[in-house]
Amino acid sequence: MKKAKFYPWYFALISLIIYTVFSVVPGLIGIGYSFTDWSAYSRELHFVGWKNFAKVFSGNSEYLRYILNTLLFTVVTCTFKTGLGLLFAVLLNKGVKLKNLHRGILYMPSVLPILVTGLTFSSILNPKYGFLNAFLKSVGLGFLAQKWLTDPHIAFGSVMAVDVWRGTGYIMTMLIAGIVAISPTYYEAASIDGANAWQQFKYITLPMLRQTLAVTIVLNVIYGLKAFDIIYALTNGGPGHRTEVMNTAVFNMMSKGLYAEGTTISSVMFVFMVIIGYFMVKILTKDEVVE
Amino acid sequence: MNKKLLAALLCGTAAIGAVSTCALAADTTITLLASQDWVYDAEMELGEKFEEETGIHVDYQIIPADQYYSVLMTKINSGECADIFGGQSGRFDIVTQYNVEENALPLNDEEWVSYYDEYAKAETSVGDNVYGMIYFDTTTDFYMVYNKKLFAEAGIEAVPTTFAEYMEDCQKLMDNGIVPFYECTADGWHHVMWFCEIGGRFEELEPGITDKLNNNEATFADTEMFKTCLEQIKEMADAGYFGDNYQSDEYAGMAYALGSGEYAMTMAKPGTIAEIAEASDGEYTVDDFGMFYIPTLDCQVLNVHPVGPTRFIYSGAEHPDEAKQYLAFLARPENLQYMIDNEPKVENYPFNADQTPAYSEETRAFIDGSESRGTVFQDAIKYLNPQWFDFGQDIIAYLNGDMEAEEVLANVDARRADQAAAAGDEAWS
Numbered sequence: 250m251k252k253a254k255f256y257p258w259y260f261a262l263i264s265l266i267i268y269t270v271f272s273v274v275p276g277l278i279g280i281g282y283s284f285t286d287w288s289a290y291s292r293e294l295h296f297v298g299w300k301n302f303a304k305v306f307s308g309n310s311e312y313l314r315y316i317l318n319t320l321l322f323t324v325v326t327c328t329f330k331t332g333l334g335l336l337f338a339v340l341l342n343k344g345v346k347l348k349n350l351h352r353g354i355l356y357m358p359s360v361l362p363i364l365v366t367g368l369t370f371s372s373i374l375n376p377k378y379g380f381l382n383a384f385l386k387s388v389g390l391g392f393l394a395q396k397w398l399t400d401p402h403i404a405f406g407s408v409m410a411v412d413v414w415r416g417t418g419y420i421m422t423m424l425i426a427g428i429v430a431i432s433p434t435y436y437e438a439a440s441i442d443g444a445n446a447w448q449q450f451k452y453i454t455l456p457m458l459r460q461t462l463a464v465t466i467v468l469n470v471i472y473g474l475k476a477f478d479i480i481y482a483l484t485n486g487g488p489g490h491r492t493e494v495m496n497t498a499v500f501n502m503m504s505k506g507l508y509a510e511g512t513t514i515s516s517v518m519f520v521f522m523v524i525i526g527y528f529m530v531k532i533l534t535k536d537e538v539v540e
Numbered sequence: 541m542n543k544k545l546l547a548a549l550l551c552g553t554a555a556i557g558a559v560s561t562c563a564l565a566a567d568t569t570i571t572l573l574a575s576q577d578w579v580y581d582a583e584m585e586l587g588e589k590f591e592e593e594t595g596i597h598v599d600y601q602i603i604p605a606d607q608y609y610s611v612l613m614t615k616i617n618s619g620e621c622a623d624i625f626g627g628q629s630g631r632f633d634i635v636t637q638y639n640v641e642e643n644a645l646p647l648n649d650e651e652w653v654s655y656y657d658e659y660a661k662a663e664t665s666v667g668d669n670v671y672g673m674i675y676f677d678t679t680t681d682f683y684m685v686y687n688k689k690l691f692a693e694a695g696i697e698a699v700p701t702t703f704a705e706y707m708e709d710c711q712k713l714m715d716n717g718i719v720p721f722y723e724c725t726a727d728g729w730h731h732v733m734w735f736c737e738i739g740g741r742f743e744e745l746e747p748g749i750t751d752k753l754n755n756n757e758a759t760f761a762d763t764e765m766f767k768t769c770l771e772q773i774k775e776m777a778d779a780g781y782f783g784d785n786y787q788s789d790e791y792a793g794m795a796y797a798l799g800s801g802e803y804a805m806t807m808a809k810p811g812t813i814a815e816i817a818e819a820s821d822g823e824y825t826v827d828d829f830g831m832f833y834i835p836t837l838d839c840q841v842l843n844v845h846p847v848g849p850t851r852f853i854y855s856g857a858e859h860p861d862e863a864k865q866y867l868a869f870l871a872r873p874e875n876l877q878y879m880i881d882n883e884p885k886v887e888n889y890p891f892n893a894d895q896t897p898a899y900s901e902e903t904r905a906f907i908d909g910s911e912s913r914g915t916v917f918q919d920a921i922k923y924l925n926p927q928w929f930d931f932g933q934d935i936i937a938y939l940n941g942d943m944e945a946e947e948v949l950a951n952v953d954a955r956r957a958d959q960a961a962a963a964g965d966e967a968w969s
Binding site for chain 2: 288486
């Protein structure tokens with residue numbers, strides 16, 4: 250490719266400055282504050298070394314549970330959103346009547362404000378007055394009725410299920426765009442060679458979707474690690490602390506005026522996200538199929 | 541001529557000033573941030589009257605109770621709070637939790653301060669400055685409210701005076717197909733009262749414990765009676781006396797739950813009885829309900845809770861003068877009376893404005909009949925009230941088997957220590 254076809258580097262300068270000033274610098278300052286006793290209760294700021302980090306990683310710290318919850322939320326929602334998104338993308342690609350209507354319906358939850366989703370599902374999942382249990386009882390499946398958001402063994406699963414319901418359509422849309430971009434000639438050639446639908450999916454669709462899948466998985470993972478609003482709206486971290494994740498802990502610390510502890514947890518999350526994001530991009534874009 | 545001209549100019553300027561002031565007020569909207577259940581319908585009606593009178597609109601921003609403090613503190617700490625914010629008062633907490641000296645405006649010059657209850661004034665002041673106006677009926681507290689008819693049908697002849705008797709009565713009610721107690725932990729605050737409201741009993745069982753806790757000479761985790769109290773709460777929950785749905789139930793559903801006859805008891809303010817009777821569609825009257833002491837640790841001490849939800853004017857308020865005007869409007873004697881007459885939950889307010897309280901005979905008899913009284917722990921103990929919702933969350937974790945009672949109490953101590961350290965409390969240094 251001719252060198253002249255590249256735009257000059259300074260075209261990106263303004264974006265880079267804005268990104269640096271509003272994202273990178275505050276992030277670094279935040280990491281700096283993690284080593285202090287910054288709080289709303291005192292105007293003085295003291296360097297405390299690794300004390301805040303020691304608290305987060307101490308053996309009896311509740312933060313370790315929140316880290317595990319965050320990772321669990323990320324893995325489960327990412328797996329289901331990607332799996333279901335891919336399934337729906339393939340099913341709604343061709344040979345379905347009113348496919349755009351179906352796609353629209355599946356995409357719709359993604360555009361709803363998360364708080365609206367949370368409040369709606371709080372009502373639907375209420376064990377006594379909620380629609381879900383009432384429906385299950387009305388069709389003779391009352392034994393499946395649960396305390397969806399208050400049973401400590403089920404609550405986190407319910408929250409993740411709502412998040413999967415909300416996010417699958419978005420992933421499906423991205424994957425549909427990826428599938429549509431695959432040249433039909435591959436499928437024609439495969440058909441002539443006698444490949445069945447599964448073989449076409451396995452040997453054509455999946456490899457050609459790898460880049461799109463990499464993007465969706467990275468987005469899902471980053472979203473999962475940053476999860477806050479859906480949990481806040483549905484359970485506020487409860488019952489007890491069962492559905493607490495790192496960002497609900499950050500919010501709690503900040504609202505209590507314990508800023509240094511809040512920024513410490515954020516810094517830990519930042520490092521997690523950078524490491525996980527880096528390796529995921531490396532792994533998922535390895536041996537890319539290029540048309 | 542010149543004098544006339546000057547006078548005309550001054551009059552003209554004054555008139556323009558008055559018109560512009562009116563126009564400014566007419567366009568003004570003040571914001572009021574409060575937790576669920578802190579702003580009653582009757583107050584909103586007063587808000588409409590206030591708007592008619594002044595042209596100032598009041599935008600009530602109501603936050604679910606379990607999320608209120610995190611939202612409030614985030615707004616305060618980020619410098620973006622509403623003109624008026626609600627918060628629990630208490631001489632320790634208004635300093636350590638809200639830092640009112642920085643975040644609220646002093647209200648000493650307001651007329652209502654002259655007839656504001658002295659105790660309420662003390663609990664909302666720092667030094668010589670009054671920072672808040674308690675706008676809650678703090679003349680009574682939350683007591684055990686029970687349905688006399690359901691008790692009689694279950695063969696219960698007298699109200700329980702010990703925890704053991706209470707548990708026996710609960711079982712009798714259960715056997716009769718009635719859920720004994722309407723507990724509602726979804727809001728995050730109600731269940732904590734089983735513990736904190738019996739401060740008088742704690743002091744009775746271990747005299748001096750209040751001072752010891754406040755001087756950091758004792759801890760919650762090392763004091764056996766606190767653990768016993770938590771165990772009794774769990775005993776009730778495990779026995780099913782709170783019903784199946786208590787972790788999803790909200791305080792807002794209490795009147796209907798008791799009015800329907802499905803539940804026999806709850807913990808509520810006496811004024812709520814009228815609301816329950818109204819929700820029963822004629823099934824019950826106010827005479828069908830009575831009150832007794834909160835039975836944890838065999839408590840027979842009347843709980844006294846002289847502080848409550850309070851209105852503060854944010855120091856960074858966009859419309860501080862209009863916000864002061866609104867508080868002054870609420871505190872007018874006729875408007876205090878309006879609230880007492882129109883809101884069942886309010887029987888009186890902590891003002892000496894010659895208002896006529898609406899105490900029922902049952903309430904008077906119950907309060908007058910108490911032989912001993914004790915201040916609730918959230919008022920008596922430093923650094924306890926600000927962690928009410930954290931404590932509540934830990935209690936739920938304990939009820940669900942995720943934590944031990946000792947851990948819950950150790951967390952209370954740890955949070956107190958954190959706050960004391962941040963506040964520079966010498967007793968913790």
